[in-house]
Amino acid sequence: MNGIACVVAALLASGCSVSTDDRPVTADYIAAAILAPGCGRPACHASGANAKNYTFDTVAAAKTAMKRLVVAGKPDGSQLLQVMGEATRTKGGIMPPDGPLPDADIELIRTWITDGAAGL
Amino acid sequence: MRYLLAALVAVAAIAGAAHAYPQFQIGMDPTCTGCHLSPAGGGLLNENGLGVASTLGQFGGAPEAAHGALVGPDWLTVGGDARFAAGVVEQHKLNPAAFPMQLEVAANAKLPAGFAVYATVGGARGDGNRPITFLLLREHYVQWQADEGSNYGLFLRAGRFMPVYGLRLAEHDEYTRRYGQTPLYGETYGVAAEYIEPTWEVHATGFVHDPLQDPIERGNGGALDGEVRLGQLQLGLQGRYAKSADEARTAGGATVKWKASPGLLFAAESSVIHQTFAAGGARNQIASELFTSIFFNEHWFVDVGLGQFDEDLKAPKVDLEGLDVNLHWFASSHLELLFTNRVQTIDLTKGGRSSGWSLIQVHYRL
Numbered sequence: 001m002n003g004i005a006c007v008v009a010a011l012l013a014s015g016c017s018v019s020t021d022d023r024p025v026t027a028d029y030i031a032a033a034i035l036a037p038g039c040g041r042p043a044c045h046a047s048g049a050n051a052k053n054y055t056f057d058t059v060a061a062a063k064t065a066m067k068r069l070v071v072a073g074k075p076d077g078s079q080l081l082q083v084m085g086e087a088t089r090t091k092g093g094i095m096p097p098d099g100p101l102p103d104a105d106i107e108l109i110r111t112w113i114t115d116g117a118a119g120l
Numbered sequence: 121m122r123y124l125l126a127a128l129v130a131v132a133a134i135a136g137a138a139h140a141y142p143q144f145q146i147g148m149d150p151t152c153t154g155c156h157l158s159p160a161g162g163g164l165l166n167e168n169g170l171g172v173a174s175t176l177g178q179f180g181g182a183p184e185a186a187h188g189a190l191v192g193p194d195w196l197t198v199g200g201d202a203r204f205a206a207g208v209v210e211q212h213k214l215n216p217a218a219f220p221m222q223l224e225v226a227a228n229a230k231l232p233a234g235f236a237v238y239a240t241v242g243g244a245r246g247d248g249n250r251p252i253t254f255l256l257l258r259e260h261y262v263q264w265q266a267d268e269g270s271n272y273g274l275f276l277r278a279g280r281f282m283p284v285y286g287l288r289l290a291e292h293d294e295y296t297r298r299y300g301q302t303p304l305y306g307e308t309y310g311v312a313a314e315y316i317e318p319t320w321e322v323h324a325t326g327f328v329h330d331p332l333q334d335p336i337e338r339g340n341g342g343a344l345d346g347e348v349r350l351g352q353l354q355l356g357l358q359g360r361y362a363k364s365a366d367e368a369r370t371a372g373g374a375t376v377k378w379k380a381s382p383g384l385l386f387a388a389e390s391s392v393i394h395q396t397f398a399a400g401g402a403r404n405q406i407a408s409e410l411f412t413s414i415f416f417n418e419h420w421f422v423d424v425g426l427g428q429f430d431e432d433l434k435a436p437k438v439d440l441e442g443l444d445v446n447l448h449w450f451a452s453s454h455l456e457l458l459f460t461n462r463v464q465t466i467d468l469t470k471g472g473r474s475s476g477w478s479l480i481q482v483h484y485r486l
Contacts, residue, residue, distance in 0.1 A: 021435050028399030032366050033432070041336075042305045043245040048334030050247035058338065059366045059399065094211055098293075100473040102431070102438040102466045 021104055025112045027119030031062035034105045038096055063120055072117035075110045084109075142287050142387065143413040143421065146379045148172060150318045150349055152288075153271040157197065157228050157238065159314045160284045160323065163259065164199045164228050164238070170453075173485070177453035178419040185486055187454065200225035200486035205460075207479035221481065224258070234268040237261075238279075244305070253334060258307055275314040280330065282307050283343035284314070284323035285358045287375050287389045289411070293462075295427040295442065296389045296409040301343070301360045301371050305336045322346040329364065339364035352379040358391070370394045385413040403432040422447045427464075441468040456483040 023029065039045045040057030045065075047055050054068075055061040069080035076082075083095040084106050094100060112118075142161070145152065152161030155169030165173060170183040182188040185198050192198065203221035208214045224242030231237065239260040246253030261279025285301040292304040310327030328340040339362030347356040356375035362368070373391030380386060390408040407429045415421040425444035432438055442464035449457045458481040466472030 023403075023432065023435055024401045026399065026401075029397060029401045032397045032399060033395075033401065033403065036366070037299070037431075042303070046334060046336060048247060048253045048305075049245050050249065050253075051245075053249070057336075097211060097215075098209065098477070099440070099464055099475045100211060100466065102440075102472070104435055104437045105431075 021108065023108060025108060025115065027063055027066065027112065027117065028059055030109055030112055031056070031059045031066065034101065034109065035062045035066070038101055038105070041096075044096070066117075067120050070113055070117050070120065072120075073114065075113040078113050081106065081110060081113065141290055142377070143385055143411075143423065144172070146349070146352060146354060146377060147382065147385060147415070149271075151271060151316050151321060153316055157236070158281075159263075159275040159277070159316055160282070161288055162290075163240065164197050164226050166197075173450075173453045176418055176450040177455070178450060179452045181453040183453035190486075195230040197228040198226070198486075202484045202486070203481060205479045205481045207477065209475075209477040209479075211475040217477070217479065224256075225486065226259075234265045236263045236265070238263060247334075256305070257333065258305065272316050272318065275312075275316065277312045277314070278310075280307050280309050281312070283310060283325035283327050283360065284312070284345045285343050285360050285371075286345070286356075286373055286391065287377070287387055287409075287411075289387075289389075289409070291423075291425075291444070291446065291460075294409050294411075294425060294444070295407045295429040295440070296373075296391060299405070299407045299429045299431070300373075300389075300391050300393070301358075301369075303336055308335070308337050318349070320346070320348045327362075337362065338366070339369065341369075347375070353377070366398050368396050368398075383415040385411075385415070387411040387413070403434065405432065406430045419450050420448065437467040437470060437472065439468070440464060440466050454485045456485070457481070458483060 035056045036058065040055065040062065043049050044051050045054050045056040047057055047061065054065045056065055066080060069078060071077045084101055149155055153159055155165055155172055156162060157164045157166050173183040174180060184191045190198055201222050201224050205221050206218035209217045222242065224240050226240040228236055228238045240258045242256050242258060243254055244256040257280070259281050261277050261281050264276045265273065267273035282302055286296060288302065289297060292298065297303060308327035308329055310325050312323060312325040314323045315321060323345045325343045327342065329335040329338050341360065341362035343360040345356065345358045347354055354377040358373040360371045371391050371393045373389060375389045377385065377387045388410045390406065393405040393407070395405065396402040408427065410426045412424045413421055423444065423446040427442040427444065428439065430439040442462055445461045447459040451457060460481060461478045463474065463476040465474040
């Protein structure tokens with residue numbers, strides 16, 4: 001029932017503009033809300049495809065992958081951001097390859113890494 | 121080489137499986153069962169569906185499996201789909217792309233007393249460390265139909281199939297599918313009770329995620345879909361709930377389909393999804409699609425689609441907007457050529473990142 005109420009509230013709020021990003025800056029939230037839907041897709045980094053030996057379709061799998069791709073405190077040295085970011089973009093190898101992640105999502109990941117990448 | 125790899129990964133993400141063309145509903149037959157064996161549409165065609173396929177094909181041809189060479193006994197229907205695509209994928213620069221989309225065979229065996237068994241076997245992009253993952257048993261279910269041989273009445277299904285929700289567009293990269301409740305390879309194990317009449321239908325499904333093959337839907341839950349047809353207008357409402365170890369999703373949506381004239385169909389779908397995460401946090405999302413289909417004649421039609429997806433209504437600048445233009449040509453009763461194009465951008469009007477693709481698809485129906 002609570003879920004249905006939230007859906008109705010969301011419908012009513014859908015026309016509202018937003019200006020601040022107050023999403024949780026945690027490993028679990030980033031894994032579940034950004035990396036799982038953005039990277040853990042069929043034929044990509046879902047378990048069944050496991051492209052490049054990286055899987056992101058569950059929180060546990062995504063966090064395992066993040067450990068290999070993140071250098072705590074060093075966003076520019078973290079491969080996770082490199083493959084999503086401008087440096088890679090100019091070379092044409094940006095991930096996800098069929099449509100970029102929003103800058104706001106990348107900034108959330110950057111903030112989490114800068115703050116020490118807690119939770120891995 | 122890096123560009124090529126990126127392009128291959130990109131196109132693999134776009135690759136998918138053939139389904140019905142809901143664009144034909146209302147104009148040709150009021151329900152999916154008018155052309156398909158499945159009460160939800162998609163997959164193998166029934167006798168009327170084969171007739172429609174023959175009509176659609178500009179250069180005709182026997183519509184039966186393998187051009188009539190694989191016609192078996194009355195109780196057995198076989199078929200399949202092969203799809204290939206080539207073109208360019210754009211993200212900052214154009215990358216060439218060519219890739220297989222689908223290779224799948226299907227069979228339906230009628231059993232006594234209204235029962236039938238339906239199964240598909242195909243290939244998928246698998247994990248090289250586990251060769252079994254290249255084999256995909258996408259759909260397999262037992263079906264019982266109260267009024268055997270009819271397009272209407274009560275259908276019961278048990279097995280692996282996609283819980284019915286929304287417009288069920290063939291284009292699985294439309295936002296209402298990709299970010300909605302029917303993602304590519306989103307089939308689950310479940311039981312469904314479905315009742316279909318010319319003027320209305322309802323589908324209720326309870327499901328659990330696939331414990332055997334790597335699932336895309338990791339949740340267990342239920343889906344309810346209802347549609348009412350008022351002449352050339354169809355209205356639908358949907359609801360769905362799924363809960364996995366990581367998250368829970370409650371979705372509600374509405375669909376509209378209007379055959380404005382013999383050559384013009386409008387279809388729209390919008391869903392709101394409330395998602396809560398086991399580790400904390402929640403968000404509300406909206407996925408919407410507006411589709412206009414223009415039928416030049418029985419062999420050619422074009423879709424112009426507008427899509428919008430907001431991954432978090434409370435977060436700024438995370439909305440995604442897309443424009444699709446898809447041109448379909450049914451060359452023969454078995455061969456379709458599809459020119460599909462998309463441009464999409466994040467945070468429209470604010471200069472967000474853009475991307476897209478332009479692909480020729482060849483679809484051969486066995």
